[in-house]
């Protein structure tokens with residue numbers, strides 16, 4: 297199996313830990329195979345690629361059409377970064393509430409995935 301040297305604590309590391317633990321004490325019920333590990337990676341790539349790139353494309357378009365919103369996001373990013381010694385990571389991005397609201401609104405307007413609520417009131421046109 298492909299292996300990289302450094303650990304990053306990410307999805308690939310979690311899968312590798314599960315794979316390495318197979319057959320060890322406490323992991324008797326681990327039936328993960330190398331093919332299953334690969335399938336998870338492929339599934340995440342397929343599920344995450346088009347959704348994310350589509351969202352970034354439509355968000356870029358909508359921000360270009362609404363420069364006042366773009367400016368507010370820019371100011372929020374600068375202010376959060378300044379308050380955190382220039383660090384922009386998972387934790388500090390979590391403080392960017394206006395950015396998150398803009399992404400959410402963009403997902404509402406331009407969803408890359410649509411899903412029907414199937415119940416008795418559902419009418420297929």
Ligand code: HEM
Pocket residue numbers: 339340341343344345347348351408409411
């Ligand atoms: C804007 C980005 C994304 C949108 C709009 C989106 C949307 C969705 C939706 C609507 C579902 C179905 C949920 C359900 O059945 O209730 C789903 C499932 C899933 N998504 Fe995403 N997704 C996004 C990004 C990603 C990324 C980045 C990844 C992985 C890196 C990912 C991995 C998955 C996986 C593995 C499932 C299946 C979960 C399960 O089996 O329960 N998605 N996504």
